[in-house]
Amino acid sequence: MELPKTFSCPKCGTAYRQVNTTAIHYECSCGNVNRIDGFLQSESNQKLKQLPLYSRFKQDTKGYFNQQAFSLTGTLVVVFKNAALNFWTMQMQDGSVKLLEESYGFQTVLTPVTGINTNGLYDRLNRATTTKDTIIDQLGTYRLVQLDDFWGFDVKGESAADIIGAEERFLFQSRDGETYIEIWLAGKECRIFKQEPVETIEDLELSAVNPAIRFNEKDYVDCASCGKEVNIPYFPLVKNFVCPHCSTLNKFSERWRWEKEQKVVQLQRNAAAKIPLGTKLHLLGDDFKVIGATIKEDNEDAQWQEFTLYCETDGGFAFLSVFNGNFMLVYETMEFPLLPAVGQSMIYFEDTYYQFYNDYTTKLLWAEGYVFDNFAANNRRGFTYDYIAPPYLFSLERDGDRNNYWYRGEYVDRREVQNQETPIELPRKVGLGTLEPSSKFTNRQLIVGGALAAILFILVHLAIDLTGTPAKVVLSNTYTFSDSSKNIEVTSEPFELKNFRTNVGIDISADVMNNWVSLDYALVNTETGQEYNAGKDLEYYAGSDGGENWSEGSNSYDHLFTAVPKGKYVLNIEAEKGTDAGLVTTLYVKAQAGSKRALNFWFPFIIILSWPVIMLIRNYSREQERWA
């Protein structure tokens, strides 16, 4: 087993005892970066630069990953063409080394993969695109997600990351979308890492972290156009800024210098959200600072604002997008679905279906402050594909066929933007926002809520039926009018109502035709003499007029005595036959104690279901508006 060695800095002579025998670089206290390659030498690679370290992690911090203890010995700060990342060396308890890749609020763990047959992989990497499968030996079949160029690096502490000679960094996603690998290509040598996302810093159980990233607010450069000093606190994380003196967009180039890109032309926009740079915002639970702003236009001439936000909570960046007075917060994600096929209408990720909403090209029109866009990208014709599941968004930005950037978005309620500490002037809201929920309730919630309410109501109704007075027929008979008498008088058998209150229903029908019969009926309490009276004239007329048959009236009727107190009752019915020319010969009477009132079920049942039904209709109507 190799033991840690002690070295003397070639520049200042200071002794240094390495922590890890696999260390490749260390930074001496004099600031010199030394390379340990059998012997010690000052690192002379031309890509070694002076770079600030902006990180949530600290050197010599201890933590746990997959139940294994580790300590952070130092980091490699790397500037790529499209990003800037820190690769912390994780000295694992078992002596192995992993890298903790960190930046923009993300952190992933890279585990070196060895024993891979890399014959021919160099050629396959050169041919790899985001739409073609690439076989990586026994690791399986992968799809390219991003390809980035190494521009420069710096070392803080002791690093075991082998960066020397690396020219390109490939990020691949497996065909099942579950695993990611990262490959650093150095000449024809491939350094392969398995990439595992770390959800939150807390998952690493670190002994110490920086609560927030402190940017060097005094770091500055001279504007490539006017030569005046401009602070660049977010470099190298953000590599574009608009000079506040001459409004020229400066971008950082591979030549390791700031270059003038284009003067930003002022746009006349009245209907815009006015959020000054430096404004602090609290959105969706996180604290942000506005550090830049852009106005963009798509290929259908729709324009929107995008504010660059630095997230003070996790050290990442996000974008507040404003279109027609509707807001959404968008941020890059390192976990994403598989690349959708051309014309794919739906993507599925983490138990949610996202529906295809729009595809478009984006053009930068205007910018100020620190931004991730520049005007050169306008010529690249990158395509953006938006998939939505309000209030959420998945957005794919395809920059050619070798870079896919995935973003997640979430609807931000206008009131949340209005209720910030600093008052913000907002444009008028027009229409339904792309991610604005149709209502506070989803269709699924309304259906489930309505169904549960209906079940509860029906159960209560059935329980009342079972425990209430059973229906009992107390009178059912047919009576005939005689030729001599035009009247019928009927008295039912006595019956007892035992409940506190009961209904008594009466159904009457007669064979009346072109005549009428007058009915009077009374429910009489035989103990108290209390009477409840009602009456009805049954009349039915029919005939033909001009060849057309007609009829009026009805030959049946039902009546309900409601809330009848308990006691013994009889039902008296008096019927008087009409004097018209038509017929009335028989009368049928049925009386039932404990009659149920159907409307006492249907009326409240419909009231209960009306709210979810109305909300579902409203949701449907608003969805039509969204997709119109």
Add this chain to the structure above:
Amino acid sequence: MKLLDTIKKMKWFIVFVLGITGVKASADYMGYSLWPFQGNETSASGGGNARTGRTYFYHK
């Protein structure tokens, strides 16, 4: 958690449903009608006795 969120969001609807169901249960037990426009009813708990009017139809 999702169910709890849904219940929290729909708390007023739940209160409404429980209220209506309670009213319906009470009305059923007490024999009251919830439908306000019922013509062919006589309430023993109050109100006047009912008699519907007679209509004379014109015919030849």
